[in-house]
Amino acid sequence: MIYIKEGIPIIGVNALHHPNRQRFTIAHELGHYMLHRDMLSNEVHVDKQFKILMRNSKSSAGTDAMEVDANKFAAELLLPEFLIADVLAHSTFDIDDPAPLDELAKKFKVSKQMVEYRIRG
Numbered sequence: 414m415i416y417i418k419e420g421i422p423i424i425g426v427n428a429l430h431h432p433n434r435q436r437f438t439i440a441h442e443l444g445h446y447m448l449h450r451d452m453l454s455n456e457v458h459v460d461k462q463f464k465i466l467m468r469n470s471k472s473s474a475g476t477d478a479m480e481v482d483a484n485k486f487a488a489e490l491l492l493p494e495f496l497i498a499d500v501l502a503h504s505t506f507d508i509d510d511p512a513p514l515d516e517l518a519k520k521f522k523v524s525k526q527m528v529e530y531r532i533r534g
């Protein structure tokens with residue numbers, strides 16, 4: 414969740430979640446802060462469950478658009494495009510082979526789904 418009180422952002426994560434999930438949550442909430450802070454002022458924005466929401470399937474719904482934006486922000490922060498480009502340029506990477514996906518997920522401390530999403534673009 415994120416809460417902005419008198420201009421000061423407070424991001425809360427569930428300490429029981431896997432560290433990778435906590436990293437994603439913080440990156441996602443930071444995305445809300447950077448992109449939507451005007452809309453968040455003085456209200457608590459709680460993200461209970463992240464959908465795999467990277468593309469905007471319901472663009473008419475404003476909140477979904479915000480979640481898509483926050484997820485994209487998180488993806489770029491945790492797994493920057495220039496690093497993905499570097500990995501792809503210096504390896505023969507087979508998207509259907511899970512081993513390198515695992516390796517990259519460990520290296521960047523993100524989920525395999527995130528690596529897959531970033532590589533597939």
Ligand SMILES: [Zn+2]
Nearest residue numbers: 445460480483
């Ligand atoms: Zn959110």
